[in-house]
Amino acid sequence: MISVLTDIQQFVGFTQLQYIVIGVILGTIIGALPGCGPMMGVTLTIPFTYYLDPVSSLALLIGIYQGGSFGGAISAALVGIPGTPIAAATLLDAYPMSQSGRASEAITLATVASWFGGCFGGIVLLLAAPSLASFALSFGPAERLGLALIGLTAIASLSAGSTVKGLMSGALGLMLATVGSDPFTGVNRFDFGLPELTGGLTFVSLLVGLFAISEMLVQLESTTPTARITEKVRFSTKCLWTLITDWGNYLRSSLIGVLVGVVPGVGGVTSAFLSYKISKDMSPDKEQYGKGAPGGVVATEAANSATTGGALLPMLSLGIPGDPIVAVMMGGLLIHGVTPGPAFMLTNAPMLNGILGIFLIGAFLLLPIGWLLLPVFVRILSIPKSFLTTLILALCIFGTYATNRELFDIWLLWIFGLLGYAMRKGGVPLSPLVIGFVLGPIVEESLRRLATISGNDFWGFLFGRPIALTCFALIAAMLIGPALSQMYRARSRAQSPE
Amino acid sequence: MSPLNRQSLVDIAIGLISLGLGLGVYYLTFGFQVGASSGLASGMDASLYPRLIASILIGLGLILLAKTIFGARALQSESADISPSSGQTGSGLLKLFPLGIGFTIAIPLLGYFISTSIFVVAMLFVSGERRLLLIVVTTILIVTSFYLLFRYGFNIVLPEGRIWRPRA
Numbered sequence: 102m103i104s105v106l107t108d109i110q111q112f113v114g115f116t117q118l119q120y121i122v123i124g125v126i127l128g129t130i131i132g133a134l135p136g137c138g139p140m141m142g143v144t145l146t147i148p149f150t151y152y153l154d155p156v157s158s159l160a161l162l163i164g165i166y167q168g169g170s171f172g173g174a175i176s177a178a179l180v181g182i183p184g185t186p187i188a189a190a191t192l193l194d195a196y197p198m199s200q201s202g203r204a205s206e207a208i209t210l211a212t213v214a215s216w217f218g219g220c221f222g223g224i225v226l227l228l229a230a231p232s233l234a235s236f237a238l239s240f241g242p243a244e245r246l247g248l249a250l251i252g253l254t255a256i257a258s259l260s261a262g263s264t265v266k267g268l269m270s271g272a273l274g275l276m277l278a279t280v281g282s283d284p285f286t287g288v289n290r291f292d293f294g295l296p297e298l299t300g301g302l303t304f305v306s307l308l309v310g311l312f313a314i315s316e317m318l319v320q321l322e323s324t325t326p327t328a329r330i331t332e333k334v335r336f337s338t339k340c341l342w343t344l345i346t347d348w349g350n351y352l353r354s355s356l357i358g359v360l361v362g363v364v365p366g367v368g369g370v371t372s373a374f375l376s377y378k379i380s381k382d383m384s385p386d387k388e389q390y391g392k393g394a395p396g397g398v399v400a401t402e403a404a405n406s407a408t409t410g411g412a413l414l415p416m417l418s419l420g421i422p423g424d425p426i427v428a429v430m431m432g433g434l435l436i437h438g439v440t441p442g443p444a445f446m447l448t449n450a451p452m453l454n455g456i457l458g459i460f461l462i463g464a465f466l467l468l469p470i471g472w473l474l475l476p477v478f479v480r481i482l483s484i485p486k487s488f489l490t491t492l493i494l495a496l497c498i499f500g501t502y503a504t505n506r507e508l509f510d511i512w513l514l515w516i517f518g519l520l521g522y523a524m525r526k527g528g529v530p531l532s533p534l535v536i537g538f539v540l541g542p543i544v545e546e547s548l549r550r551l552a553t554i555s556g557n558d559f560w561g562f563l564f565g566r567p568i569a570l571t572c573f574a575l576i577a578a579m580l581i582g583p584a585l586s587q588m589y590r591a592r593s594r595a596q597s598p599e
Numbered sequence: 600m601s602p603l604n605r606q607s608l609v610d611i612a613i614g615l616i617s618l619g620l621g622l623g624v625y626y627l628t629f630g631f632q633v634g635a636s637s638g639l640a641s642g643m644d645a646s647l648y649p650r651l652i653a654s655i656l657i658g659l660g661l662i663l664l665a666k667t668i669f670g671a672r673a674l675q676s677e678s679a680d681i682s683p684s685s686g687q688t689g690s691g692l693l694k695l696f697p698l699g700i701g702f703t704i705a706i707p708l709l710g711y712f713i714s715t716s717i718f719v720v721a722m723l724f725v726s727g728e729r730r731l732l733l734i735v736v737t738t739i740l741i742v743t744s745f746y747l748l749f750r751y752g753f754n755i756v757l758p759e760g761r762i763w764r765p766r767a
Binding site (some may be wrong): 149152188263265268269272273275276279285288289290291314317318319320321322329435439485486487488490491492495498499502503506508511512515517518522526527528529545547549552 | 602606609610611613617620624627628631644645646648649652653655656659660663666675689690691692694696697699700702703706715716719722723725726727728733737741745749753755757758765
């Protein structure tokens with residue numbers, strides 16, 4: 102434990118602390134804006150992390166992730182529009198509370214619950230990541246391939262839309278990752294003679310275009326007016342007592358959040374709704390849920406904040422991102438030449454501890470930042486939509502330009518913006534594409550190493566390893582499961598009398 | 600046209616795109632193959648992995664086409680990254696894309712200050728802003744703050760513009 106603290110002290114200086122604070126504040130602001138959320142925050146920040154050291158860049162990104170996960174609750178409570186999809190469950194009780202004149206109580210509860218959930222997730226991450234990484238040290242290419250494909254398949258089959266479309270999106274991500282020079286033979290692939298493509302597609306252009314530009318295109322079509330906040334919202338210190346009076350709800354919801362977060366592809370929306378359902382079932386005031394029950398706000402916010410810690414666990418210890426935001430963070434680390442996973446743990450254990458420390462500090466800072474800046478965050482909701490759209494677009498364009506100082510990257514940005522927009526309109530999820538793009542090099546490298554070392558017995562070698570075999574069995578279950586369930590439901594419908 | 604028919608047509612289009620993309624990629628891989636394909640037995644050359652993914656795209660395209668044509672409706676769930684919009688489909692594209700493309704062409708010619716100022720004003724206008732003072736203040740704020748951030752924060756020289764550059 103002392104060595105962990107020494108590592109944290111070594112890697113987290115005043116500069117990193119500044120980035121955590123900036124990250125949490127920016128994340129909360131972006132999270133509070135309807136239509137934005139932590140994904141948008143992390144996406145817009147990635148280009149600027151090129152100019153920071155790996156630990157500082159991760160401090161900024163983690164801060165934004167944590168702040169963004171909480172920020173959605175502010176707009177959910179005040180205007181009835183969740184700033185982020187993960188705050189959709191929070192809306193169920195926070196908005197009725199706000200409508201009955203208890204807006205301050207609703208937002209304070211959300212702040213306290215997010216703080217508790219985040220800290221809980223951070224502690225679990227600190228305790229579990231090194232052990233999991235140590236276990237994964239013996240993994241070879243077969244296991245790495247299995248894990249990477251599990252991550253990709255889970256996100257493709259559990260995220261939006263149909264499983265087939267999710268898998269298509271993931272395969273497209275894997276495909277796009279092959280553009281550029283082949284790392285094994287040096288052969289140029291899909292570069293169409295353009296020197297700018299020899300090094301591969303720019304991650305920032307892909308990411309910002311796919312998520313931010315396409316979101317702005319959708320926002321420009323939306324007719325939702327800018328919110329007008331008239332009520333004064335302040336941090337209500339009496340809500341801190343709920344940490345004692347409702348401790349079971351805080352603890353249970355945080356545990357659900359962490360456990361759900363560890364499973365690739367599930368994420369904050371599921372953890373929040375699951376936790377809400379369990380909290381409602383266990384509460385003596387069941388009938389108050391949905392009408393402004395404080396326990397409902399606590400359950401959803403503690404769970405979705407704890408999910409952030411759970412989602413980082415597979416990325417830091419196994420090198421497999423648990424959700425799209427974490428995949429983007431992993432991309433941010435790869436830009437700096439840092440590859441998360443068991444090998445990273447072995448060679449850079451102090452840095453890993455530093456990152457874990459950053460997460461815990463970020464989670465801890467959410468309470469004082471929320472306490473002090475709550476009125477500011479509320480005012481952000483009144484900023485004209487036209488100003489925000491223009492500002493975000495300018496950030497997208499110049500952030501992308503700043504990456505390589507190449508106009509070619511801006512052209513790529515528009516192309517991926519168009520692709521993202523078409524995918525949204527066609528009901529094809531975007532997240533698997535990003536995960537596929539990030540995991541693409543790992544999948545290809547593992548597959549080719551495996552093909553080399555297995556000699557003439559590729560399949561025998563692949564399935565002769567228990568962990569790899571388990572991974573592929575899980576992948577098969579994830580692919581066949583939805584089809585079987587669909588067939589069963591169709592059969593039940595056909596057999597029912599009506 | 601009923602919503603179901605429309606969604607089915609979209610799904611058929613997606614299936615065809617996936618099929619076409621897979622076939623196109625597969626064809627392109629013949630261009631960069633090094634030596635004879637050695638297969639999985641003694642390692643993979645640069646083309647085998649992209650071919651594998653191309654085959655997956657072809658397979659998924661066929662599955663989606665079959666599912667849609669033979670009436671199996673895809674399961675739709677609430678989504679984080681498929682956001683339904685309340686406005687007219689395509690209007691955002693028509694508003695932003697010409698501006699974005701024009702801006703990208705204009706930056707190297709007119710330079711950062713002029714092209715960004717025009718872009719910001721136009722962008723605010725298409726976003727529905729009509730208050731002149733707000734447009735002017737926002738434009739000055741964005742153009743100046745971005746210049747200061749990039750020039751002095753990240754030490755990046757933003758494009759000066761070809762037509763303003765003094766001739767040697």
